[in-house]
Each structure stands twice: as structure tokens, then as C-alpha cells.
Amino acid sequence: MRDASTFKGNKAHLPSKPCAACGRPMSWRRAWAKNWDDVKYCSERCRQNKGKPGA
Template identity: 60%
Template sequence: MNGFKGNKQFLPIKICPVCLQEFTWRKKWANNWLVVKYCSKRCRIEARA
């Protein structure tokens, strides 16, 4: 998946457990996509509260 240059509709999708919104793969998550759980920093902080 590293260096993706194609149709964005085929990117992997996950659902954030805090806000229940879908979020797609990003290049900065290429090395740890399997570990990513939250769509944003805000949701990650709210999950701890």
C-alpha cells in the first residue's frame, strides 16, 4: 500500500469506535494501519475519558 497512486475508492476503510464515522487509509498510517483504531486525535482522547 506504500506509495498509493490510484483510485481512492479502493482504499481500506475502518469505523471509529468513538464517533462511529468511517475513515480511510492515509499514507502516514502505512506502517501501522493494523494498529490504528481512531479517526482523529480528538477521538483517541475521548476514548480514554
């Protein structure tokens, strides 16, 4: 498997994990490259509603 920094367009090979708030799978993004292990939420909306059920 290639390193995520050498991504050439096939998103199937990128790492992914579920959002802590909504459970949707979120794919690796270049903006998250330095802190991928710390990313928990897929969006600002999920981050703001992290403690509310059904967010």
C-alpha cells in the same frame, strides 16, 4: 486490487474501517501505512474522548 503504496488518486479502492469512538469510516492514509492494524481513532479528538459517550 493494487497495494495501497501504489495509490494513484482513487480513494474508493483504499481500505477503510470505522473509528472506535465516533463510528465514522476512516480511509487508509500513507502516515498509517506501517501501523494500519493498530489505528483505532480517526482523529486526536476521538482518541482523547474515547471513553466518553457522544464524543
